[in-house]
Structures are given as structure tokens and as C-alpha cells.
Amino acid sequence: MEDNxxxxxxxxxxxxxxxxxxxxxxxAGTSLVSSLASEEEASGHSHPAEKMRLLTTDGTIVEVDAxxxxxxxxxxxxxxxxxxxxxxxxxxxxxDLARCKNARKCVEGCQKAHKLDTNEExxxxxxxxxxxxxxxxxxxxxxxxxxxPPCVTVCPTGATFKREDGIVLIxxxxxxxxxxxxxxxxxxxxxxxxxxxxxxxxxxxxxSPETSIPAAEGTVMKCDFCPDMLRQGKLPHCASxxxxxVIYFGDKNEDIVTNGDETVRFSELIKERGxxxxxxxxxxxxxxxxxxxxxxxxxxxxGFNVDEEIMDRYKDVPYIKDLxxxxxx
Amino acid sequence: MILNNRHKELVKEFSPMLESTSKLAKIWMGFLVAVLLVxxxxxxxxxxxxxxxxxxxxxxxxxxxxxxxxFFVGISYxxxxxxGVLHFIDAPWKHSVTRIIEIITVLSLxxxxxxxxxxxGRLDRLHYLFMYPRIQSPITWDIIAIMTDxxxxxxxxxxxxxxxxxxxxxxxxxxxxxxxxxxxxxxxxGYQDTDEQRARLHKITKTMSAMIIALAIVAYTVLAWIFxxxxxxxxxxxxxxPYFIIAGLYSGMGIIIICMYLVRRIFKLxxxxxxxxxxxxxxxxxxxxxxxxxxxxxxxxARWFSHKTHDQAxxxxxxxxxxxxxxxxxxxxxxxxxxxxxFKKFRNIKSITIAAVIAVVGLWVNRYLMVxxxxxxxxxxxxxxxxxxxxxxxxxVEYALSFAGIALFCLLxxxxxxxxxxxxxxxxxxxxxxxxxxTNDQ
Numbered sequence: 001m002e003d004n005x006x007x008x009x010x011x012x013x014x015x016x017x018x019x020x021x022x023x024x025x026x027x028a029g030t031s032l033v034s035s036l037a038s039e040e041e042a043s044g045h046s047h048p049a050e051k052m053r054l055l056t057t058d059g060t061i062v063e064v065d066a067x068x069x070x071x072x073x074x075x076x077x078x079x080x081x082x083x084x085x086x087x088x089x090x091x092x093x094x095x096d097l098a099r100c101k102n103a104r105k106c107v108e109g110c111q112k113a114h115k116l117d118t119n120e121e122x123x124x125x126x127x128x129x130x131x132x133x134x135x136x137x138x139x140x141x142x143x144x145x146x147x148x149p150p151c152v153t154v155c156p157t158g159a160t161f162k163r164e165d166g167i168v169l170i171x172x173x174x175x176x177x178x179x180x181x182x183x184x185x186x187x188x189x190x191x192x193x194x195x196x197x198x199x200x201x202x203x204x205x206x207x208s209p210e211t212s213i214p215a216a217e218g219t220v221m222k223c224d225f226c227p228d229m230l231r232q233g234k235l236p237h238c239a240s241x242x243x244x245x246v247i248y249f250g251d252k253n254e255d256i257v258t259n260g261d262e263t264v265r266f267s268e269l270i271k272e273r274g275x276x277x278x279x280x281x282x283x284x285x286x287x288x289x290x291x292x293x294x295x296x297x298x299x300x301x302x303g304f305n306v307d308e309e310i311m312d313r314y315k316d317v318p319y320i321k322d323l324x325x326x327x328x329x
Numbered sequence: 330m331i332l333n334n335r336h337k338e339l340v341k342e343f344s345p346m347l348e349s350t351s352k353l354a355k356i357w358m359g360f361l362v363a364v365l366l367v368x369x370x371x372x373x374x375x376x377x378x379x380x381x382x383x384x385x386x387x388x389x390x391x392x393x394x395x396x397x398x399x400f401f402v403g404i405s406y407x408x409x410x411x412x413g414v415l416h417f418i419d420a421p422w423k424h425s426v427t428r429i430i431e432i433i434t435v436l437s438l439x440x441x442x443x444x445x446x447x448x449x450g451r452l453d454r455l456h457y458l459f460m461y462p463r464i465q466s467p468i469t470w471d472i473i474a475i476m477t478d479x480x481x482x483x484x485x486x487x488x489x490x491x492x493x494x495x496x497x498x499x500x501x502x503x504x505x506x507x508x509x510x511x512x513x514x515x516x517x518x519g520y521q522d523t524d525e526q527r528a529r530l531h532k533i534t535k536t537m538s539a540m541i542i543a544l545a546i547v548a549y550t551v552l553a554w555i556f557x558x559x560x561x562x563x564x565x566x567x568x569x570x571p572y573f574i575i576a577g578l579y580s581g582m583g584i585i586i587i588c589m590y591l592v593r594r595i596f597k598l599x600x601x602x603x604x605x606x607x608x609x610x611x612x613x614x615x616x617x618x619x620x621x622x623x624x625x626x627x628x629x630x631a632r633w634f635s636h637k638t639h640d641q642a643x644x645x646x647x648x649x650x651x652x653x654x655x656x657x658x659x660x661x662x663x664x665x666x667x668x669x670x671x672f673k674k675f676r677n678i679k680s681i682t683i684a685a686v687i688a689v690v691g692l693w694v695n696r697y698l699m700v701x702x703x704x705x706x707x708x709x710x711x712x713x714x715x716x717x718x719x720x721x722x723x724x725x726v727e728y729a730l731s732f733a734g735i736a737l738f739c740l741l742x743x744x745x746x747x748x749x750x751x752x753x754x755x756x757x758x759x760x761x762x763x764x765x766x767x768t769n770d771q
Contacts, residue, residue: 119715126712141709150560156468157461176457177380177450179390180468184559186708191387192450195379217379218450279708282560313712 075231079171082209082227085163090287091225092166093142093239094248094257094269097293100125100138101244102303104310109241113226115199115213120191122212122223123238127303127314136319137293138303140246142238143168143189143223144278144286151181151190160220166252166287167225169209175219182220186282190222235260244297252287304329332499335758340500343750346596347497348504350747361740368733371726372447380450382726388711389704389721394448396696397731400580401441401738402475402552403573403692407581408434409482409545411613416538421764422609424756425601429588431486432745433581434541438479440738447730467555474548481544485537487516491530492755495520509748549577556699562632562639563703572624579617580692586610586685588742590678592751601752604678611681614688615670622663625695629659642706650720651702654694662691 053063102125110116110123122142129136145168152162159174160181182190193200196217205213210227226236234240239247240260250257250266257266269275273291300319304311314320323329332340350358375382385392412430415423446452462469494517497503498510520526550570557569566572586607593602632640647655666684669675701721705711711719 124712126709154466154468154559156463156466156472157457158463159457159461174454174457174461175451176454178448178468179450180466180555182387182390183561183704186560188388188707188709188711192380192390194386195381282708284560309714312714316710316712 076206077208077210077228077231079173079209082169082171083161083163085165085167086227086230087164088253089165089230090252091145091230092250092252092257092266093145093225093236093288094250094266094275094291095140095288096246096248096259096273096291097137097139098291098295099244099246099297100140100293100303101298102127102138102306103243104306105241105243106140106238106247109237110223113237114211114224115202115215117197120221122189122191122221125303127317127320129317129319132318135293136300136317137296138300139290140238141187141189141278142288143225144187144284144288145225147285147287148283150184150186150284154180154184156180167227169224169227170212170220170222171209172212172216172219172221173207175216177218177220179220186279186284187286190220192220193217332496335761336496336754337500337502339750339754339757340496340503343752343754344503346750347747354743358740358743361736361743364736365733365740368730368736371729371733375447375726375730376452382724384717384721384723384727386715386718386721388707388713388718389701391448391700391704392721393697393723393727393731394444396693396700397734398441398444398448399552399573399696399700400693401437401444401734403549403577404581404584405434405436405438405441405478405482406545406549406574407578408437408585409478409485409541410578411581411585412485413538413542413545416535421760422603422605424760425598425603425752426585426589426606426610427756428489428749428751428753429592430585431482431489432742432751433584433588435479435482435486436738436741436745437584438475438482439741440734442475442479443737444730444734467551467558470551471548471555474544474551478541478544478548481537481541485534485541488530488534488537489753490749491517491520492522493749493753495522496754497749546574549574560708561703562637562706562708563643563699566628568624568628572628575617575620575624576692576695579614579621580689582610582614582617583685583689583692586614586682587689590682590685592746593678596746596751598752601757607678607681608676611670611676611684614666614681614685618663618667618670618688621692622659622667625659625663639706639708642710643702646702646706647698651698654698658691658694658698662687662695666691 051063051065053061055061104125106123107121107125111118111121114122116122124141126139126141127136128139145166147162147166149160149162149168152160152168155161156178157174157176159172159176160168160170162168177192179192182192193215197215200214200216202214205211207214207216208228210224210231212221212224215221229236229240235249235258236247239249242259245259245261248257248259248264248266248269250263252266255266257264257269269291270289274294275289275291277286277289279286315324320329383392383394408430412427412434415427415430446455449455458469458472464470494513498513498517503510520530550573553570553573556564557566559565589602589606589610592598629644633644636644666688669680669684705720713719
């Protein structure tokens with residue numbers, strides 16, 4: 001890993017991937033095997049025999065039964081496994097507000113991956129104006145995966161939990177639907193399934209808190225940081241769907257974040273660009289950081305190019321009210 | 330136990346209540362059952378179609394159900410408090426009201442938690458609360474507190490029933506079905522009113538009454554914490570626990586007055602529930618209205634004066650969208666009862682009851698304003714085009730279930746006073762004995 005860090009200019013994404021894989025190693029033999037196996041298969045080296053010889057990240061060769069091999073991404077992560085998290089990781093997201101133009105690709109990518117309906121949004125794009133004079137900006141808002149999550153504290157059954165790797169997940173098999181977590185989240189990140197939907201019956205994919213699919217009636221759901229993608233060394237769907245590279249994602253322990261195009265040191269990015277966290281004064285210690293909307297790449301109005309229904313959401317923002325008054329909208 | 334003449338006299342006096350059911354009472358009970366059935370239908374609709382049939386949505390996830398929960402548990406808490414305190418006060422008039430108060434305490438503690446169950450998305454998983462309990466969660470504290478409180482209040486109510494059950498068991502003149510006689514015999518657990526038994530019962534009741542005061546305070550404090558321990562602008566307040574306790578007492582006192590009035594009218598108990606009961610209760614309500622007004626003012630004044638952004642947003646909502654509700658709950662609901670009770674010339678049974686009704690309704694609206702507008706003004710503004718997700722308004726399902734809750738309370742009250750005299754016979758005799766002894770001493 002140290003070696004990897006030295007030549008950080010070569011293919012960052014692969015590095016992040018390897019980093020994630022090596023952490024999987026520590027969980028259990030099967031997980032290690034499965035992750036490496038999928039690598040091998042992908043590159044066409046899989047053995048036809050019952051035994052497989054695999055190279056672990058620390059350089060030893062192991063031989064295992066081929067039938068023991070889990071194939072990512074199909075590997076099913078059980079509720080118990082998903083409570084542990086990926087060892088030695090501390091996931092962070094950095095959202096560059098200067099680049100967001102409300103293209104809503106993050107929302108759509110997330111909805112598609114989590115099989116969400118039109119109005120179900122784990123990732124929301126809000127139009128914020130901090131005061132009457134302030135310049136309005138687009139705020140993509142996922143779950144903040146707080147280090148002091150109020151939702152986790154109040155949960156009476158432990159259905160929502162904080163993992164070692166910083167991710168806050170919900171096990172909807174455990175959730176009793178008391179909604180206390182919804183009221184205690186200051187970021188309004190949580191949603192409730194108010195009625196039955198046909199998609200809940202689709203059991204083609206076994207439920208895992210890591211995928212949040214299928215959702216269940218009478219339980220709470222929210223942004224999960226896509227741990228299933230992280231286990232494959234890929235970015236969460238919102239980050240990979242964004243055409244502007246607004247969303248950086250990575251590991252705070254390794255001090256690295258990437259938006260898919262460029263990979264940077266997390267600490268430097270925050271320091272140089274004045275990164276901040278939302279509602280810092282509440283002490284929730286979010287793991288989502290924002291880079292302020294200065295030196296913007298796009299004028300705010302580029303974001304108005306959305307459905308009327310979506311545009312209508314922003315009608316109470318002072319800036320929009322002004323535009324409407326002047327007849328410019 | 331051997332009944333003396335006074336026992337027999339009293340049993341005879343209360344026997345119409347216990348022996349027969351009037352036509353009007355039958356209609357009344359039929360009506361209550363009908364309301365309950367509508368509520369049951371609403372419950373079926375909610376279970377089969379999901380919580381989408383209520384007005385609750387992602388922002389306002391708690392609505393009328395949780396308000397009713399706070400309201401009923403508050404009444405129960407204040408019943409326990411007032412009943413417990415009365416036990417330690419040596420006033421001859423107290424015996425006429427203690428049973429009413431104790432029944433209110435237990436019944437509202439049965440009805441209240443039903444509403445929290447209605448709020449839960451997955452009733453089929455309720456046992457998870459015990460399978461996977463997390464002691465960090467205020468909900469777990471609340472479950473422990475309310476269950477303990479319920480058991481405590483039940484025991485207390487039962488203890489106060491025992492002497493009367495024994496009297497009824499031994500009243501041969503009482504024309505009641507044999508099964509009821511058997512039930513009285515069973516429930517009286519061999520109480521014969523011997524000196525030893527009497528002393529023991531007195532001791533236990535005294536201990537229990539002290540305990541239920543403490544239990545009630547703990548239970549209601551924990552309930553207040555469900556709100557005040559969150560980060561929400563309208564809830565995160567250090568005075569919430571005492572504020573809840575005062576609010577609970579205020580509404581509870583109101584309900585006691587209303588029940589006293591109705592019982593007095595319906596059962597023609599003018600000899601037992603006299604003006605003094607209403608005057609004393611009215612005086613307590615007066616003090617509570619001042620305390621409640623003081624807490625309400627402190628709560629809103631601090632938010633208004635320091636005007637933090639999010640507090641301001643909440644107050645703006647309260648003063649625009651909820652203007653009349655705010656005026657009703659926090660001005661009319663406090664000042665009108667205060668005005669009525671403050672002046673001696675208004676202090677008669679009827680106007681005291683009117684003050685109580687205003688106080689109770691005002692308090693319910695006050696609780697509504699505590700829950701709903703807060704959830705409608707989260708830290709990050711709601712940006713949604715679906716009206717139901719922006720503003721809460723209760724649906725027929727919620728109203729039907731709310732009225733069913735009230736109907737259940739009334740029905741159980743009616744049934745209990747059919748079973749046990751609403752005025753404790755043993756209590757009346759005790760107080761008469763005491764008066765005679767004191768007169769003889771002089």
C-alpha cells in the first residue's frame with residue numbers, strides 16, 4: 001500500500017479499487033477469495049478445476065475450493081456482514097458546489113440503482129440561498145453519514161447503525177417504523193415507505209442493507225453510500241453519474257478522494273478550497289463535505305433547465321421569487 | 330365482613346347505578362360502540378393500505394396520533410399525581426373524587442399508548458423492541474417508564490377497589506347476576522375489614538400512592554425527552570420536561586372537572602360532588618393556568634427574542650399559517666380559564682366546567698402546534714411540490730381513530746362505574762367515622 005501511494009499519478013481508480021479489495025481481505029477468507037476471484041475471472045485466468053490458486057495482496061498464494069468463491073458484484077452481503085463495514089476505511093464525500101448545475105444526473109443514477117420511484121430521492125438537489133443578499137446555489141444533498149448520528153442514537157431496535165467504515169445504514173428487516181430517526185435527522189435525509197408497492201415484492205435480488213433493495217413497506221430508507229459498489233472498488237452511483245465531476249468520494253484514512261476523473265488528497269482539497277460541513281454547529285460530524293460555490297463553472301440559471309414540476313419546488317427561494325416578480329422566469 | 334346499617338344504606342343508595350342499565354345508558358353505550366367500530370374500520374384500512382391513508386408524510390412523520398398519545402398520557406400522569414397527592418391530604422371531601430381520578434388515570438394510560446401503536450409502521454415487528462432493545466434510545470426509556478407506570482397505576486386502582494368489592498360481595502340485597510357476585514368475591518381476595526387487614530391495606534396504598542407520583546413524573550419526563558433530546562428547533566428545549574408536566578397537569582385537572590360534572594349530572598350525585606369540589610378543583614386549575622401560561626410564554630419568548638434563523642422560521646409559520654390556532658391555544662386556552670377562575674363571582678360549577686373544557690381543548694391544540702409546525706420547518710427547507718409532503722392535514726382515518734380513542738375512554742369509564750360505585754363507599758364511611766370521632770373528642 002505504501003508503494004501504491006508513492007506513484008499516485010498512475011491510474012488512481014485502480015489504486016482505490018485495490019485499496020478497497022485489500023480491506024476486504026481482513027473481513028474473512030471467503031470475502032477475500034471472492035473479491036480476488038472476480039478479478040481473475042474478469043481477466044480470463046479462472047481455472048476450470050475444482051481448486052483455485054489465488055494471490056493475496058500480501059503476496060502469498062492460497063488454494064481454495066472454487067465452489068467457495070463468491071462472485072462480486074453478485075455476492076450477497078447479509079445483514080450481519082453489513083453491520084461490520086469495510087475494515088480500515090473511513091468513507092467521505094466531497095461535493096464541489098462550484099461545479100453543480102442541477103443536471104440531476106446524480107439523482108437519476110441513484111434512483112435507477114436503488115429502484116426508486118420518481119419522487120423518491122435519496123439524493124436531493126436543493127436550491128439554497130443563505131440570506132436575501134447571498135448568491136443562491138445548488139446543493140446536492142445525500143445522507144451525511146454523520147460520525148455522531150442522531151438517527152442511530154434514537155433507534156429503539158438498532159435497525160439503523162453506524163459501521164466501522166463510517167457508513168450509516170438501515171436494516172429494513174429490523175426496522176419497526178417508529179420514525180423517530182426521521183424526526184431526529186436535521187438533514188431530512190430519511191424517507192418512509194408509506195404504503196405497499198409492487199417493487200417491494202421483487203425478491204429476485206435478496207435484500208441486503210448494503211443495497212437497500214428491495215425496500216419494505218412501513219420502514220425507513222435513505223442514501224446508503226452504495227457499499228455494494230465500494231466493495232467492488234467503484235464509486236457510488238451519484239458520483240459516477242455526475243457529468244460535471246461534482247461529487248468526490250474516497251477514504252479519509254488514506255486521505256484520498258476521486259470523482260472518477262481526477263484524484264486528489266482529501267485534506268488538501270478541504271484546506272485549499274475552504275471545505276465545510278453542513279450545520280456544523282449541531283455537532284453531528286457529517287462525513288459529507290462541501291466546497292463553497294465560488295468561481296462557478298456555470299451560472300445558476302443553467303440549472304433551471306429541468307421539468308416544470310422540479311422547478312416549482314424552488315418557488316419559495318427569495319431569488320426565484322425576485323425573478324418571477326421581474327417577469328424573468 | 331359484617332355490614333352495618335350505614336353500609337347497607339350506601340349500597341342501597343348506589344344500587345341503581347350498579348343493578349340496572351337505563352335506556353339512555355344503553356343508547357349511549359351503543360353510540361360509543363358504533364364510534365369504536367368506525368375506528369376499527371379505519372384501523373383495518375390503515376393496516377391494509379398502509380400509512381399512506383393518513384395525512385403523515387416524509388416531513389411530518391408524526392401527526393394527530395402522537396398528539397393524542399401525549400395528551401392521554403398527560404391526563405393519566407396528572408391523574409396519578411393529583412390522586413397520589415390527595416391520598417396524603419386529610420380532607421373529608423376528597424373521598425368523593427378519588428375514585429373518579431383513579432379511573433381516569435388508568436383509562437387514559439390504556440388509551441394513550443394505543444395511539445403510539447397506530448403510529449408504528451410495522452406493528453408485526455413490535456416484539457423487536459424486546460428482542461433487540463437499545464437502551465440508548467429514549468423510546469426504550471419511554472416503553473419501560475410507561476409499562477411500569479401502567480402496572481403501578483393498575484395496582485393502585487385495584488387496591489382502592491378492594492374494600493368496596495368486599496362490601497359489594499357481602500351485600501345480599503344487591504340484585505345482580507351471580508357471576509358478578511362471584512367476581513366480587515374473587516377480586517375482594519378475602520378482605521374482611523379486620524383491623525389488621527385495614528392497617529395493611531392502608532400501608533400498601535400509601536406506599537403505592539407515593540410511588541405512582543414518582544412514576545408519573547418519570548414517565549412524563551421521558552415522554553418530553555422524546556422531543557427535547559432531538560435537534561429540532563421547536564423541540565430542543567431544556568424546559569420541555571417541566572413544561573410537559575405542567576401541561577399534563579393542566580389538561581388532567583380539566584378532564585377531572587369535566588368528568589366530575591358529568592358524573593354529578595348523570596348519576597345525580599349532588600350530595601357527594603358538591604360546590605366545594607369544583608371550587609377547589611377550579612382553584613387548582615387557576616394556579617395551573619398561570620403556570621402553564623408562564624411556561625408557554627418562556628418557551629416562545631426565548632425563541633422570539635434570540636431569533637435564531639431556524640427558530641424564527643418556526644415562529645413565522647406559527648404566526649402566519651397557524652395564527653388562529655396559536656391564538657386559541659396560547660391566549661384563549663390560558664387567559665379565558667384564568668379570567669373565569671380568577672373572579673369569585675364566576676366560580677360556580679357551570680362556569681368552572683366551561684373553563685375546564687376550554688383549557689382541555691386549548692391544550693390539545695397547543696400540543697398540535699408543538700408537533701406539526703416544528704416538523705413542517707426542518708433545518709433544510711422542504712422543497713417539494715406535493716402539497717401533502719409540505720403541509721400536514723389529518724385525514725378521516727386519523728380523526729376516526731382519535732374519536733374511537735375518546736369513545737374507548739368513555740365506554741370503559743361507563744362500564745367501570747357500572748361495576749364499582751363511582752363514589753367509594755368505604756371512603757365515605759371512613760371519613761364519617763373520622764368526623765364522629767373528632768366530634769366525640771371535643
